[in-house]
Amino acid sequence: MRLRAPFLRMVLRNTYMELELGDIVIFAEAKRRGLYAEIYMGDVGYIYEKGVWYAYDGEGRPKIITATEAERLRKLAKKLSTLPKYHVLEQLIKALASVEPRA
DSSP states (O other), rough: OOOSOOEEEEEEEESEEEEEEEEEEEEEETTTTTTEEEETTEEEEEEEEEEEEEOOOSSSSSOOOOOHHHHHHHHHHHHHTOOOHHHHHHHHHHHHHTTOOOO
């Protein structure tokens, strides 16, 4: 389950990253106050800010994170763990691994 080269675009710095892989787009930034991340999978967007995950549908309305979506995000963490170690990436992997579905 290694992340291979056919990604469309990748920018990876110690405190900032951008990655496009198929229908997945990731923007993440590690600041002094913690991690801020935006992940778009298809027409669903996820935002991680101040230790909390938020999900939005294609029209920008808030929605709950289902068990299936939480599992997809955890699988994404496993794929990202194959990339070189950077501060922002390590924080993003920890945040993705902590996703819990909301009822």
